[in-house]
Amino acid sequence: xxxxxxxxxxxxxxxxxxxxxxxxxxxxxxxxxxxxxxxxxxxxxxxxxxxxxxxxxxxxxxxxxxxxxxxxxxxxxxxxxxxxxxxxxxxxxxxxxxxxxxxxxxxxxxxxxxxxxxxxxxxxxxxxxxxxxxxxxxxxxxxxxxxxxxxxxxxxxxxxxxxxxxxxxxxxxxxxxxxxxxxxxxxxxxxxxxxxxxxxxxxxxxxxxxxxxxxxxxxxxxxxxxxxxxxxxxxxxxxxxxxxxxxxxxxxxxxxxxxxxxxxxxxxxxxxxxxxxxxxxxxxxxxxxxxxxx
Amino acid sequence: xxxxxxxxxxxxxxxxxxxxxxxxxxxxxxxxxxxxxxxxxxxxxxxxxxxxxxxxxxxxxxxxxxxxxxxxxxxxxxxxxxxxxxxxxxxxxxxxxxxxxxxxxxxxxxxxxxxxxxxxxxxxxxxxxxxxxxxxxxxxxxxxxxxxxxxxxxxxxxxxxxxxxxxxxxxxxxxxxxxxxxxxxxxxxxxxxxxxxxxxxxxxxxxxxxxxxxxxxxxxxxxxxxxxxxxxxxxxxxxxxxxxxxxxxxxxxxxxxxxxxxxxxxxxxxxxxxxxxxxxxxxxxxxxxxxxxxxxxxxxxxxxxxxxxxxxxxxxxxxxxxxxxxxxxxxxxxxxxxxxxxxxxxxxxxxxxxxxxxxxxxxxxxxxxxxxxxxxxxxxxxxxxxxxxxxxxxxxxxxxx
Numbered sequence: 001x002x003x004x005x006x007x008x009x010x011x012x013x014x015x016x017x018x019x020x021x022x023x024x025x026x027x028x029x030x031x032x033x034x035x036x037x038x039x040x041x042x043x044x045x046x047x048x049x050x051x052x053x054x055x056x057x058x059x060x061x062x063x064x065x066x067x068x069x070x071x072x073x074x075x076x077x078x079x080x081x082x083x084x085x086x087x088x089x090x091x092x093x094x095x096x097x098x099x100x101x102x103x104x105x106x107x108x109x110x111x112x113x114x115x116x117x118x119x120x121x122x123x124x125x126x127x128x129x130x131x132x133x134x135x136x137x138x139x140x141x142x143x144x145x146x147x148x149x150x151x152x153x154x155x156x157x158x159x160x161x162x163x164x165x166x167x168x169x170x171x172x173x174x175x176x177x178x179x180x181x182x183x184x185x186x187x188x189x190x191x192x193x194x195x196x197x198x199x200x201x202x203x204x205x206x207x208x209x210x211x212x213x214x215x216x217x218x219x220x221x222x223x224x225x226x227x228x229x230x231x232x233x234x235x236x237x238x239x240x241x242x243x244x245x246x247x248x249x250x251x252x253x254x255x256x257x258x259x260x261x262x263x264x265x266x267x268x269x270x271x272x273x274x275x276x277x278x279x280x281x282x283x284x285x286x287x288x289x290x291x292x293x294x
Numbered sequence: 295x296x297x298x299x300x301x302x303x304x305x306x307x308x309x310x311x312x313x314x315x316x317x318x319x320x321x322x323x324x325x326x327x328x329x330x331x332x333x334x335x336x337x338x339x340x341x342x343x344x345x346x347x348x349x350x351x352x353x354x355x356x357x358x359x360x361x362x363x364x365x366x367x368x369x370x371x372x373x374x375x376x377x378x379x380x381x382x383x384x385x386x387x388x389x390x391x392x393x394x395x396x397x398x399x400x401x402x403x404x405x406x407x408x409x410x411x412x413x414x415x416x417x418x419x420x421x422x423x424x425x426x427x428x429x430x431x432x433x434x435x436x437x438x439x440x441x442x443x444x445x446x447x448x449x450x451x452x453x454x455x456x457x458x459x460x461x462x463x464x465x466x467x468x469x470x471x472x473x474x475x476x477x478x479x480x481x482x483x484x485x486x487x488x489x490x491x492x493x494x495x496x497x498x499x500x501x502x503x504x505x506x507x508x509x510x511x512x513x514x515x516x517x518x519x520x521x522x523x524x525x526x527x528x529x530x531x532x533x534x535x536x537x538x539x540x541x542x543x544x545x546x547x548x549x550x551x552x553x554x555x556x557x558x559x560x561x562x563x564x565x566x567x568x569x570x571x572x573x574x575x576x577x578x579x580x581x582x583x584x585x586x587x588x589x590x591x592x593x594x595x596x597x598x599x600x601x602x603x604x605x606x607x608x609x610x611x612x613x614x615x616x617x618x619x620x621x622x623x624x625x626x627x628x629x630x631x632x633x634x635x636x637x638x639x640x641x642x643x644x645x646x647x648x649x650x651x652x653x654x655x656x657x658x659x660x661x662x663x664x665x666x667x668x669x670x671x672x673x674x675x676x677x678x679x680x681x682x683x684x685x686x687x688x689x690x691x692x693x694x695x
Binding site (some may be wrong): 013016017021023025028029033034037041042089092093095096097100105110112114116117119120121123128130132135136145152155178184185194210212213216219243244246250258259261266269273277281 | 300304307308310311312314315316317318319321324325327328329332336378485490493494497498501502510512513514515516517519520521522523524526527528530531532557561565566590591595615618619620621622626646650653654658666667670673674675678680681685688
């Protein structure tokens with residue numbers, strides 16, 4: 001093969017590569033562009049709606065004016081309730097899977113079930129929550145029923161992040177602690193958990209983001225179409241931000257008139273997601289710096 | 295003593311941890327139990343609309359009908375008893391309002407007090423009649439045969455092409471359009487998301503430098519964090535009108551709109567799973583390829599992609615799973631018409647959207663309620679198959695190493 005032939009093959013190879021790479025680059029930036037369009041569209045349209053009144057007043061005139069205060073309060077209740085349930089159980093369960101359980105069919109079974117639970121569609125959680133908490137336990141449409149349903153949905157996320165954070169901690173720490181005469185629980189609670197804690201908290205924050213935006217599980221367990229008062233007990237119904245956005249954008253009495261309210265509600269939901277993600281990223285970086293300094 | 299106490303404490307803690315560990319398994323089992331308990335009830339119920347009676351003349355040899363036949367009769371698609379196994383005689387339809395053709399208002403009574411008796415007389419008089427009226431007007435000594443509709447069968451439920459869960463006189467509960475609608479929209483979503491997602495993951499794993507990667511990764515995570523109802527809202531106000539204008543359709547709420555939104559929603563899953571898979575390609579393999587004179591691009595599509603193929607298929611399966619189960623976004627943008635899909639430019643209705651839209655109006659314990667739980671079972675089984683095949687693929691991948 002002559003030199004020039006060789007070079008032309010090389011050139012065509014290089015051309016194919018640069019064409020392929022350019023396409024990949026463009027498609028990747030298309031993905032980013034999609035996100036920017038969605039975020040930008042909602043943030044720009046929603047920003048003009050946001051005001052102190054919008055955040056602190058009850059909905060008025062068939063939800064075409066006023067604010068979304070009860071929906072904000074409702075979502076806060078649901079997030080708090082579901083985390084109160086999912087966080088302790090999830091962390092304990094993660095500790096069990098990574099630190100205590102022995103390899104065997106039982107561990108495999110639990111991991112398989114946790115994976116399956118994570119894959120179950122959120123509407124099925126809604127059906128289940130309705131059948132068990134609302135009807136069988138007789139909680140009715142209530143914060144309690146909604147929080148438990150959302151908590152079950154968040155459980156696999158909390159378990160998985162706990163598991164991952166524990167797995168990341170080197171075995172030598174555990175062996176060292178045990179060699180000094182500490183019991184297994186002492187090792188877990190005083191050595192392993194404090195080191196894994198930052199990552200576990202990050203997982204908690206991310207699951208807060210997930211829970212606050214879920215609609216399908218609360219449709220039949222807690223969410224109220226319109227309820228211009230605040231809940232007084234855990235057996236009350238509440239409005240919730242995602243459900244509120246759904247109803248005013250699809251089935252309000254005057255969809256066009258309530259559009260600005262919808263933009264405002266979507267703005268708040270996006271804002272929650274942004275804050276949650278930024279906070280999680282910041283925490284991750286902050287703690288990893290701290291660990292390095294030690 | 296202290297040691298004993300310590301041991302005891304450790305035992306208690308281990309017990310608590312074990313119990314917490316079983317919560318998820320317990321939940322899955324409870325979900326299965328409740329779904330199937332409510333869902334299977336549908337096969338024990340007669341599909342006659344609640345509180346109604348369907349009667350024929352005593353002489354009529356037809357004693358049983360299926361829900362489908364009854365609907366066809368009342369839609370006047372079946373007009374002769376011969377078609378449902380009876381004699382050769384035209385079918386005479388009778389609805390409650392038709393009573394005025396036979397009797398005056400006085401004969402019926404001011405408060406309909408004679409109505410049950412009159413209904414009985416009409417049915418006895420007309421040998422080819424089929425009458426449909428509220429159960430409360432069924433006289434005690436009724437002169438006629440009350441038709442018991444056959445319970446819906448599994449094949450009718452799964453293979454039926456009509457979903458009218460509240461129609462009179464007999465509800466139609468064929469879920470085929472809903473199953474196909476779900477698969478149709480998800481298929482469209484994966485066709486959109488897979489090329490885009492794969493390109494992005496190749497770019498992130500192999501091409502982009504670290505700075506760009508650190509910029510893109512959080513963006514993709516953010517995409518995963520946006521609530522589905524916000525995607526639905528965006529689809530409703532942007533994508534739906536766009537499709538309507540672009541294709542000149544009467545409505546923009548179409549399968550295509552659903553597929554686009556679901557495709558965007560499936561992107562983060564596909565990107566992160568397949569990127570992780572590509573990152574596990576051993577460095578030595580890539581370097582060997584480069585040392586043999588292959589370009590970076592040749593190395594990617596001849597070494598990296600084949601090596602991470604099982605990871606990529608996992609990503610695709612997970613993406614489909616995400617799309618199948620998605621509720622709110624689909625409910626808001628697909629138009630929810632329960633027809634068997636044949637084009638992407640027409641409305642379709644998915645299983646999750648049906649449950650979300652109808653469960654609120656279905657009385658607890660009724661047939662409609664149970665049918666929605668049965669739909670939940672189907673959805674659960676679909677996602678179970680997806681989860682198991684993901685487990686299977688990744689177990690195989692581990693075994694191959």
